[in-house]
Amino acid sequence: MTFQELLQRLAAEFDSEILLDAHPAARDPWIEVAPAHVETVARFLKTDPSLRFDSLCDLTGVDYFEPDPKLAAKFPFEPHLEVVYHLQSIQFKHRLTMKAKLPRWKEGIEGQLPEIPTVSNVWAIADWHEREAFDLVGIHFTGHPNLVRILCVEDWVGHPLRKDYAFPLEYHGVRGR
Amino acid sequence: MTVAAQDPRVIEFDVRTDEMLVNMGPQHPSTHGVLRLLLRTDGEVVHEVTPHIGYLHRCAEKIGENLAGPQWIPYTDRMDYLAAMNMNLGAALAFEKLIGMQVPEKAMVVRVIVSELSRIASHLVAMGTYGLDLGSFSPFLYAFREREIILDLFEEVCGARLTCSYFTIGGATHDIPRMIQIPDGLAALTGIKPGTPMSWLETTSLLMDWIEKRIEEYHILLTHNAIFIQRTAGLGILSAEMAIDYGCTGPVLRGSGVDFDLRRDGEPIYTRMYDGYDYHVVVAPFTGMKKIPPEARIGDNWSRFFVRMVEVLESIHLVRQGLERYATAAGEHRVPYKMNAKLPVDEAYLETEAPRGQMGFYIVGDGQTEPLRVRAKSSCFCNLSVTGPLCEGVLIADVPAIVGSLDIVMGEIDR
Numbered sequence: 001m002t003f004q005e006l007l008q009r010l011a012a013e014f015d016s017e018i019l020l021d022a023h024p025a026a027r028d029p030w031i032e033v034a035p036a037h038v039e040t041v042a043r044f045l046k047t048d049p050s051l052r053f054d055s056l057c058d059l060t061g062v063d064y065f066e067p068d069p070k071l072a073a074k075f076p077f078e079p080h081l082e083v084v085y086h087l088q089s090i091q092f093k094h095r096l097t098m099k100a101k102l103p104r105w106k107e108g109i110e111g112q113l114p115e116i117p118t119v120s121n122v123w124a125i126a127d128w129h130e131r132e133a134f135d136l137v138g139i140h141f142t143g144h145p146n147l148v149r150i151l152c153v154e155d156w157v158g159h160p161l162r163k164d165y166a167f168p169l170e171y172h173g174v175r176g177r
Numbered sequence: 178m179t180v181a182a183q184d185p186r187v188i189e190f191d192v193r194t195d196e197m198l199v200n201m202g203p204q205h206p207s208t209h210g211v212l213r214l215l216l217r218t219d220g221e222v223v224h225e226v227t228p229h230i231g232y233l234h235r236c237a238e239k240i241g242e243n244l245a246g247p248q249w250i251p252y253t254d255r256m257d258y259l260a261a262m263n264m265n266l267g268a269a270l271a272f273e274k275l276i277g278m279q280v281p282e283k284a285m286v287v288r289v290i291v292s293e294l295s296r297i298a299s300h301l302v303a304m305g306t307y308g309l310d311l312g313s314f315s316p317f318l319y320a321f322r323e324r325e326i327i328l329d330l331f332e333e334v335c336g337a338r339l340t341c342s343y344f345t346i347g348g349a350t351h352d353i354p355r356m357i358q359i360p361d362g363l364a365a366l367t368g369i370k371p372g373t374p375m376s377w378l379e380t381t382s383l384l385m386d387w388i389e390k391r392i393e394e395y396h397i398l399l400t401h402n403a404i405f406i407q408r409t410a411g412l413g414i415l416s417a418e419m420a421i422d423y424g425c426t427g428p429v430l431r432g433s434g435v436d437f438d439l440r441r442d443g444e445p446i447y448t449r450m451y452d453g454y455d456y457h458v459v460v461a462p463f464t465g466m467k468k469i470p471p472e473a474r475i476g477d478n479w480s481r482f483f484v485r486m487v488e489v490l491e492s493i494h495l496v497r498q499g500l501e502r503y504a505t506a507a508g509e510h511r512v513p514y515k516m517n518a519k520l521p522v523d524e525a526y527l528e529t530e531a532p533r534g535q536m537g538f539y540i541v542g543d544g545q546t547e548p549l550r551v552r553a554k555s556s557c558f559c560n561l562s563v564t565g566p567l568c569e570g571v572l573i574a575d576v577p578a579i580v581g582s583l584d585i586v587m588g589e590i591d592r
Contacts, residue, residue, distance in 0.1 A: 125424030128562045151231040170337040
């Protein structure tokens with residue numbers, strides 16, 4: 001299925017409140033979905049007989065931010081977080097990238113993680129991928145059955161893949177640098 | 178009613194065994210690295226398995242944000258260190274996709290030959306260590322004997338045996354050498370005088386002939402061994418739906434009967450490497466193959482193991498075709514890529530078929546030399562996530578058999 005056909009199928013199902021944007025000319029054509037409706041769209045993409053995106057290749061977060069004020073002027077993106085879903089259909093062998101844009105902090109308060117509904121009840125593998133995105137990028141997946149750190153230790157402070165992450169000077173008496 | 182304590186049966190039913198939490202790992206030999214499995218057991222039966230990972234987390238993604246593409250390639254070696262070549266290939270291709278670079282035909286032939294050799298080496302280790310998990314030591318030694326010669330060949334090609342960093346953005350760092358001395362291991366096996374000068378291509382061809390014959394012996398030694406079949410066949414059955422749902426890829430997915438291989442079904446930038454090569458995707462239930470034990474089921478431990486064994490033969494076939502093509506392949510082994518070249522403001526995601534499954538690299542550029550974000554999606558990470566549901570209700574002794582059949586490498590899971 002081409003991306004245009006796929007887009008028509010989605011546009012027939014969801015209005016522009018949910019399906020915010022589409023980029024058919026991009027290197028990996030992608031759609032942007034309203035964060036609150038990610039689970040609905042994900043379930044449709046997985047179950048629709050003509051789409052069948054049964055396999056979630058990757059789920060990750062990207063922090064679009066430049067902490068250095070000198071470089072920030074030339075930074076080509078608005079500061080925000082993106083949750084990126086790379087989907088693939090085993091049956092039809094087609095691919096799709098789905099994105100949801102989030103603020104860097106919930107309601108602009110530093111330290112409050114932005115929230116997005118979990119898709120772990122759509123694809124089982126999302127459980128671990130979301131734990132990793134929570135651990136490293138700092139995204140709160142609401143409704144996740146077990147949202148705890150997966151790669152860092154439980155008492156680790158901060159989310160290392162945030163651009164403004166400050167490296168700890170020590171951890172339990174072990175010097176960091 | 179008073180119970181007569183003399184009657185042993187009564188006591189057996191009266192005493193209740195409480196559930197016990199058992200830590201398997203992080204330093205357990207059969208966990209293939211530093212993996213900690215927390216088992217909730219009732220006697221010998223496992224009720225729940227919780228994998229705890231992260232002991233080998235080296236922040237490869239964070240480091241990648243501060244390095245140019247070619248500088249990050251050595252960090253991908255340390256992910257799946259048993260198939261470093263395939264990791265390099267995945268990362269290099271993802272960068273090439275982002276830049277929009279096309280590599281010459283010769284570079285593609287070199288990539289096919291060397292990455293398939295790496296696949297053979299990796300599957301040999303998978304076979305050997307799986308035998309080791311199940312208590313048979315000798316296949317491990319034989320597997321390492323052959324792998325050693327492949328590593329010798331890698332050493333001739335790029336100077337390193339394990340952390341090769343051979344494929345880079347634009348092709349490979351070096352061309353294949355013309356004349357080498359026959360590796361001592363191969364000389365000892367074939368009876369050729371040590372130190373005999375030979376071309377690299379000829380040596381590889383000789384090694385392929387040797388390994389192909391040995392695979393038959395490994396089948397006798399391990400695959401069709403009655404004890405091995407009892408430990409693996411019909412155990413740890415992973416259905417195709419569950420495998421897809423848990424994101425399992427590679428031999429694990431194909432062992433569950435799903436016909437999917439990125440070398441055939443992937444994106445054009447990757448599949449064009451394999452254009453015109455004759456090979457088959459190995460899928461359970463292995464129709465047309467001889468001597469499949471009647472106890473084996475689609476998606477069990479034995480099927481996952483057998484997929485790898487047959488894939489070795491397919492890879493040998495691919496290497497031979499690559500060796501034939503090399504002589505006439507056009508172009509250079511690489512096109513130059515400047516270390517300080519700026520990445521476009523764009524992003525690319527590419528998955529390649531590594532020995533352990535679909536390894537994905539996601540790269541976001543922001544106009545600087547260093548990417549804004551690099552992400553390595555690990556195949557073993559997804560394959561390991563199925564351990565919990567797969568190990569429910571099995572015996573403790575079967576947990577290593579199931580985890581071993583998934584063939585995980587912790588370096589890749591923790592990155």
